[in-house]
Amino acid sequence: MxxxxxxxxxxxxxxxxSCGDQVLISGTIYTARDAAHKRLLxxxxxxxxxxxxxxxxxxxxxxxxxxxxxxVIGPAGPTTSHRMDKYTPKLLSxxxxxxxxxxxxxxxxxxxxxxYYDVYFACVGGTGTLCAKHILHSEVIAYSDLGTxxxxxxxxxxxxxxxxxxxxxxxxxxxxxxxxxxxxxxQNN
Amino acid sequence: xxxxxxxxxxxxxxxxxxxINTKLADDIDSxxxxxxxxxxxxxxxxxxxxxxxxxNLAINARRPICQDTGMVVAFVKYGQEIMIKDGGIxxxxxxxxxxxxxxxxxxxxxxxxxxxxxxxxxxxxxxIVHYQIVPGEVLQISxxxxxxxxxxxxxxxxxxxxxxxxxxxxxxxxxxxKGAPNACAPIIAGIGIGGDFEKAALLAKEALFIPLDQHHKxxxxxxxxxxxxxxxxxxxxxxxxxxxQTTMLGIHVLDYPTHIAGLPVAVNICCYVDRRGTVVF
Ligand code: SF4
Numbered sequence: 001m002x003x004x005x006x007x008x009x010x011x012x013x014x015x016x017x018s019c020g021d022q023v024l025i026s027g028t029i030y031t032a033r034d035a036a037h038k039r040l041l042x043x044x045x046x047x048x049x050x051x052x053x054x055x056x057x058x059x060x061x062x063x064x065x066x067x068x069x070x071x072v073i074g075p076a077g078p079t080t081s082h083r084m085d086k087y088t089p090k091l092l093s094x095x096x097x098x099x100x101x102x103x104x105x106x107x108x109x110x111x112x113x114x115x116y117y118d119v120y121f122a123c124v125g126g127t128g129t130l131c132a133k134h135i136l137h138s139e140v141i142a143y144s145d146l147g148t149x150x151x152x153x154x155x156x157x158x159x160x161x162x163x164x165x166x167x168x169x170x171x172x173x174x175x176x177x178x179x180x181x182x183x184x185x186x187q188n189n
Numbered sequence: 190x191x192x193x194x195x196x197x198x199x200x201x202x203x204x205x206x207x208x209i210n211t212k213l214a215d216d217i218d219s220x221x222x223x224x225x226x227x228x229x230x231x232x233x234x235x236x237x238x239x240x241x242x243x244x245n246l247a248i249n250a251r252r253p254i255c256q257d258t259g260m261v262v263a264f265v266k267y268g269q270e271i272m273i274k275d276g277g278i279x280x281x282x283x284x285x286x287x288x289x290x291x292x293x294x295x296x297x298x299x300x301x302x303x304x305x306x307x308x309x310x311x312x313x314x315x316x317i318v319h320y321q322i323v324p325g326e327v328l329q330i331s332x333x334x335x336x337x338x339x340x341x342x343x344x345x346x347x348x349x350x351x352x353x354x355x356x357x358x359x360x361x362x363x364x365x366x367k368g369a370p371n372a373c374a375p376i377i378a379g380i381g382i383g384g385d386f387e388k389a390a391l392l393a394k395e396a397l398f399i400p401l402d403q404h405h406k407x408x409x410x411x412x413x414x415x416x417x418x419x420x421x422x423x424x425x426x427x428x429x430x431x432x433x434q435t436t437m438l439g440i441h442v443l444d445y446p447t448h449i450a451g452l453p454v455a456v457n458i459c460c461y462v463d464r465r466g467t468v469v470f
Contacts, residue, residue: 020232020431035306065256068294075247075256075296080338080371102338102429103371124236125338125373125429126462127243128256147309148296160239162232162431173370176432177425180230187229 004158008056009097014119017163019170020179023121024158029058029100033079035149036142037087044090051142051151055095058121062100063148064138065128073138073154075128078102081120085109092116100161104173114169122164122172134159191268191326193470195276198330201468202285205332206261207293209464210253213244216401217377217438217463224375224435233433237375240428240461255462258295259334261286261316264395268327271470279318282330287312298337319391328470331398339376339460342368345390348452354409357382357454358417364456365421365437370430373460375438377401378417381455382410384445392443393457398465401439410442 005013007027017023030052032040043050061081065074081101088099089112097118102125105113113120123131137155144150164172213221221244225237247254263282273281290297290313299315301308316332344364348356361380369376379399381392405411418440427433438461447453 022235063256063296063298065253065258065296066294068252071294074294075253075258077256079257080341082371102373104430122429122431124239124243126255126460127239129247129250129252129254130239130243131256132252133246147311148298164431172431176232176427176430178432180233180425180427180432180434183230 007058009058009119010056011117014097014117014167017119017166019163019166019172019175021163023161023163025058025121025161026157026159027155029060029154029156030054031060031062031152031154033061033063033149034083035146036151037084039143039146041087041090052153054091056097058098058100059091059096060100060154064132065148071132073132073135076132076135077128078123078125078131081105088112092118104171105165110165110169110171113165113167117167119163119167120165121161123161131159190270190272192272192274193328194274195278195281197470198273198278198281199285199288202263202282202330202332203289205466205468206286206289206334207295209332209466210258210293210295210334211251212248213254213462214400214465217461218244220401220438221375221461224438228433228435230427230433232431233427233435236428236431236433237435253295255336256296257298257336257338258290258313259336259464260299261313262333262335262394263316263318264331264398265318265320266323266327266329267320268323268325270326271328282318283314283316286314286316329467331465331467333394333397334464336373336460336462339368339372339458342372343393343455343457345386345453345455347386348454350450350452352452354413356452358413358420360454361417361456362420365458366424366426368458369421369426369436372458373462374426374430375428375435375461377438377459377461377463378440379457379459380440380442381457382442382444382453383447384453385447385451386453388445389453389455390457392445393455396441396443397457397459397463399441403441405442407444410444414440414442
């Protein structure tokens with residue numbers, strides 16, 4: 001069964017999400033990848049305001065292709081999350097509640113997620129055209145000089161993800177292969 | 190002597206860049222469909238079905254499968270009896286890449302300086318071009334659009350001769366175990382064994398061009414490919430690293446003579462979006 005949620009995220013919503021759940025997200029989310037994260041942290045270090053209020057929001061690690069005529073956005077799938085690990089604990093401490101990307105996270109990130117009660121979603125890598133179909137609106141709101149790496153405010157509908165790491169720290173990259181093995185064992189009995 | 194126009198090279202390379210980003214090679218396509226049917230784990234089967242659905246959407250929309258439309262790598266076989274008119278081969282290829290990425294609304298993912306990182310080249314050039322001079326009137330250009338989620342998980346190691354085939358297996362399996370979840374598994378692996386430092390890396394990249402159903406001619410290397418494929422798919426990493434049977438679609442070894450003191454091994458990992466194609470003039 002797919003769980004349906006909308007942004008901004010609340011603690012009750014996060015409490016209802018467990019590692020492995022399939023989730024459809026609707027609402028506003030923000031994109032930021034390597035270069036934008038670096039800038040966000042530089043802004044914070046210089047006591048500047050962040051370009052958007054990250055409280056209870058979701059950040060999607062994504063840099064799209066340019067939109068072709070008639071498109072809202074070009075192909076727009078996830079990028080590898082662990083490159084953002086260095087910057088993530090700080091953003092979580094400021095109220096960021098959710099992240100969408102692909103691949104495992106560092107222990108520091110997972111510890112911060114448990115501390116601040118956050119969720120990490122994974123999207124199926126390589127499915128840029130499919131992801132773009134769930135994006136209804138896209139607007140660059142900061143760091144436009146970064147091109148594909150600029151921060152975009154996007155409106156998504158039924159955006160398909162999985163809970164990869166839940167707020168309790170249950171991690172699909174740790175447990176997935178084991179669960180698969182157990183599944184096989186039950187099938188073979 | 191055969192004459193090839195530089196502008197024809199540009200046009201064909203541009204066409205190929207768009208094509209490989211939009212449509213998977215037939216062998217990968219059919220293998221992904223087969224794996225979706227054969228994958229026993231529901232979550233993994235679900236992911237494979239999303240992958241195959243995206244593949245259909247991309248073909249119908251004539252848009253890239255993945256938003257990371259890669260950095261372009263080209264292998265050129267340049268016949269000694271080929272003459273290129275009205276331009277140089279390198280510029281012709283770079284111009285093809287430029288046109289494809291600018292006119293094809295594909296992502297420009299190349300920064301000018303690897304450390305400063307403050308300037309995008311805006312047209313996804315330069316492509317990385319490798320040349321091989323061959324006899325005759327042949328001009329063959331193989332192009333790959335290489336994604337970096339998977340490139341980042343690749344590795345090279347200078348093993349000792351005493352490490353032998355067991356050392357090779359250990360290094361390959363270790364690299365894949367660590368890399369596959371971040372490399373958008375199911376992956377495809379290219380392994381270069383022998384030569385020297387850069388030759389091993391080149392072989393590994395070239396191996397990613399080999400069709401999945403083709404295997405090494407040497408029996409011991411064919412056996413090695415088979416064993417590595419089996420062992421990786423026994424790891425249970427599965428699509429996107431979330432568990433399952435389908436971790437790797439294929440693995441190819443290329444080898445080269447090496448020095449009595451060395452055993453270089455390179456592992457080039459590619460996601461299932463192994464975008465490759467060849468044009469012949
Ligand atoms: S690793 Fe491959 S499928 Fe994954 S995001 Fe990069 S190019 Fe796309």
